[in-house]
Amino acid sequence: MKVIVPVKRVVDYNVKVRVRADGSGVELTNVKMSMNPFDEIAVEEAVRLKEKGIVSEIVAVSIGVKQAQDVLRTALAMGADRAILVDATSDVNQDIEPLAVAKILARLVEQEQPDLVIAGKQAIDNDLNATGQMLAGLLGWGQATFASEIKIADGSAIVTREVDGGLQTVRVSLPAVITADLRLNEPRYVSLPNIMKAKKKPLEERTVAELDIDTTPRLKVVRTIEPPQRSAGVRVSSVDELIEKLKNEAGVI
Amino acid sequence: MSVLLLAEVNQGRLATDAVAKTLSALSPLGEVHVLVASGDSEAAAQEASRLQGVSRVLMAQDVSLAHGLAEPLAALIVSLAPAYSHIAAPATAFSKNILPRVASLLDVMVLSDVTHVHDAETFDRPVYAGNAIQTVVSADPIKIFTVRTSSFSAVGEGGSAPIERTDAVADPELSFWVEDVSVVSERPDLTSARVVVSGGRGVGSKEKFDMIIDLADRMGAAVGASRAAVDLGYAPNDWQVGQTGKVVAPELYLAVGISGAIQHLAGMKDSKVIVAINKDEDAPVFRVADYALVGDLFSIVPELTKKLEKQFS
Numbered sequence: 001m002k003v004i005v006p007v008k009r010v011v012d013y014n015v016k017v018r019v020r021a022d023g024s025g026v027e028l029t030n031v032k033m034s035m036n037p038f039d040e041i042a043v044e045e046a047v048r049l050k051e052k053g054i055v056s057e058i059v060a061v062s063i064g065v066k067q068a069q070d071v072l073r074t075a076l077a078m079g080a081d082r083a084i085l086v087d088a089t090s091d092v093n094q095d096i097e098p099l100a101v102a103k104i105l106a107r108l109v110e111q112e113q114p115d116l117v118i119a120g121k122q123a124i125d126n127d128l129n130a131t132g133q134m135l136a137g138l139l140g141w142g143q144a145t146f147a148s149e150i151k152i153a154d155g156s157a158i159v160t161r162e163v164d165g166g167l168q169t170v171r172v173s174l175p176a177v178i179t180a181d182l183r184l185n186e187p188r189y190v191s192l193p194n195i196m197k198a199k200k201k202p203l204e205e206r207t208v209a210e211l212d213i214d215t216t217p218r219l220k221v222v223r224t225i226e227p228p229q230r231s232a233g234v235r236v237s238s239v240d241e242l243i244e245k246l247k248n249e250a251g252v253i
Numbered sequence: 254m255s256v257l258l259l260a261e262v263n264q265g266r267l268a269t270d271a272v273a274k275t276l277s278a279l280s281p282l283g284e285v286h287v288l289v290a291s292g293d294s295e296a297a298a299q300e301a302s303r304l305q306g307v308s309r310v311l312m313a314q315d316v317s318l319a320h321g322l323a324e325p326l327a328a329l330i331v332s333l334a335p336a337y338s339h340i341a342a343p344a345t346a347f348s349k350n351i352l353p354r355v356a357s358l359l360d361v362m363v364l365s366d367v368t369h370v371h372d373a374e375t376f377d378r379p380v381y382a383g384n385a386i387q388t389v390v391s392a393d394p395i396k397i398f399t400v401r402t403s404s405f406s407a408v409g410e411g412g413s414a415p416i417e418r419t420d421a422v423a424d425p426e427l428s429f430w431v432e433d434v435s436v437v438s439e440r441p442d443l444t445s446a447r448v449v450v451s452g453g454r455g456v457g458s459k460e461k462f463d464m465i466i467d468l469a470d471r472m473g474a475a476v477g478a479s480r481a482a483v484d485l486g487y488a489p490n491d492w493q494v495g496q497t498g499k500v501v502a503p504e505l506y507l508a509v510g511i512s513g514a515i516q517h518l519a520g521m522k523d524s525k526v527i528v529a530i531n532k533d534e535d536a537p538v539f540r541v542a543d544y545a546l547v548g549d550l551f552s553i554v555p556e557l558t559k560k561l562e563k564q565f566s
């Protein structure tokens with residue numbers, strides 16, 4: 001079976017982002033960019049399913065600026081077979097909204113006819129947690145979000161989901177959309193030979209115009225500010241002092 | 254303009270605190286109708302009807318709605334959508350699974366974790382693990398969003414809204430419930446507790462994590478954990494606090510053996526008072542802590558539990 005894995009290029013999770021003083025957004029120039037961590041988990045899961053002989057082909061897709069080639073190369077080095085870059089903007093500051101991303105992915109699903117899409121649960125830049133669910137809605141497919149375990153059997157996926165009260169297991173008929181949570185697996189490191197091999201794997205470029213999708217943003221970001229900063233408090237030297245302060249100064253116990 | 258609030262029901266009980274906080278975010282937008290949709294909705298609908306600011310409760314009851322599956326719930330909400338200018342819910346795993354699907358079916362965007370409602374089109378929400386706050390104006394004909402409950406206070410009781418039955422729509426039968434594994438505890442709920450005690454990798458093992466639990470129980474607190482503590486199996490997944498876990502803002506948050514990565518801070522830095530216990534005096538968590546205790550948690554936590562025992566007895 002064939003799997004599509006959407007991978008987003010985002011600010012690396014180790015970077016502490018800076019908000020521009022004029023409120024126009026966060027500073028993205030000269031900032032380290034990487035594959036969204038949840039998407040690495042999604043790629044890893046697809047590769048493991050391929051290693052088990054369940055999946056035959058993995059197509060990684062990224063939507064955004066041309067530089068997203070980098071994250072697609074990483075996906076190929078991890079074990080994806082092909083990559084598609086959808087050129088949607090030339091402005092690194094423009095985030096393509098999940099609704100538009102989902103529409104583009106739905107068009108690619110029509111063309112590629114995969115049995116499964118494994119996306120990340122959440123992009124760590126916009127923190128929206130929406131694209132997988134939106135794609136499932138547009139396609140009329142079932143969905144299993146926040147997956148911590150996936151088993152494929154008899155035309156279905158049995159998925160354990162991380163929910164607020166613990167874990168929930170659902171069975172979803174294929175084709176379906178699954179989104180990956182943190183505990184699904186631990187992504188492999190890419191080895192140098194695999195990076196070299198990835199350079200020879202096919203990476204196709206498409207445009208939004210050719211896919212005929214309207215990506216006009218629905219949301220306008222009018223201002224981006226820093227949240228109120230907390231300042232460091234005082235050092236206490238003993239448990240007794242801590243209890244005393246919590247009681248008499250903070251009044252919380 | 255009317256607003257539809259999707260409420261969560263667990264084992265026949267309304268997630269009252271979350272609904273009550275979401276109501277205070279939504280009331281300025283207009284008349285609020287609460288949708289109570291589950292396998293067993295009667296008691297939860299009664300509970301919702303008593304909350305202030307609810308002008309109507311829509312009650313749907315059907316086996317297809319019993320386990321929070323996104324497909325039948327989204328179909329139901331889409332069928333109700335034409336009457337509403339806004340559809341919202343507390344930002345929980347339950348609603349984050351459903352509302353984006355609803356939004357795509359209605360061809361509109363969704364906003365997650367709204368922390369402030371300026372007016373009918375304008376909302377604040379955190380991005381980049383809470384390191385920036387965006388003010389966003391929506392051009393969509395219907396606004397769909399989830400509300401970060403820790404940013405709002407709960408409305409009180411004393412209302413008596415009418416309850417109307419509404420029918421579930423045909424289940425698209427795309428996914429099927431298999432099982433829920435949840436531990437029911439007597440402890441307060443993480444997202445509404447007055448005190449939260451969280452443990453991290455520094456705690457060292459699942460057995461030693463009992464120390465954190467003992468301290469929490471002593472204080473009548475909820476227990477939280479860092480991602481590392483959950484990944485290592487010290488604590489269950491639903492205790493994770495942070496960017497991709499739960500967001501809490503208790504009166505008192507104790508971070509024990511937690512370094513204070515931005516992803517963790519994202520889930521607790523709005524707490525009123527933060528205490529950090531860590532043996533590394535340069536741990537980033539101390540930059541947000543009101544009270545910093547540098548030292549070995551294995552001696553500090555038992556001592557604290559013991560001395561609090563005296564305080565509370």
Ligand SMILES: Cc1cc2nc3c(=O)[nH]c(=O)nc-3n(C[C@H](O)[C@H](O)[C@H](O)COP(=O)(O)OP(=O)(O)OC[C@H]3O[C@@H](n4cnc5c(N)ncnc54)[C@H](O)[C@@H]3O)c2cc1C
Pocket residue numbers: 013037038124452453454455456478479480481482493494495496497498499509510511512513514515516517520530531532533536548549550551
């Ligand atoms: C996509 C993504 C999402 C994430 N989401 C979250 C999230 O939601 N929540 C979250 O918490 N993390 C999240 N993380 C992980 C985060 O980046 C950190 O790795 C994690 O928070 C570290 O957990 P920790 O502080 O317990 O462990 P560590 O960083 O290893 O810190 C352990 C601390 O314990 C202290 N310590 C050790 N022994 C003792 C002792 N005997 N006494 C006192 N102190 C001691 C050490 O000094 C150290 O500061 C996410 C990461 C990614 C990439």
Ligand SMILES: Nc1ncnc2c1ncn2[C@@H]1O[C@H](COP(=O)(O)O)[C@@H](O)[C@H]1O
Pocket residue numbers: 005006007008009036038039061062063064096098101118119120121122123124126127128129130131132
């Ligand atoms: N521009 C994009 N290109 C590729 N995949 C994306 C893009 N945006 C979102 N996704 C996928 O959707 C998931 C959730 O993103 P979001 O809904 O933005 O939080 C990500 O983890 C990716 O798998």
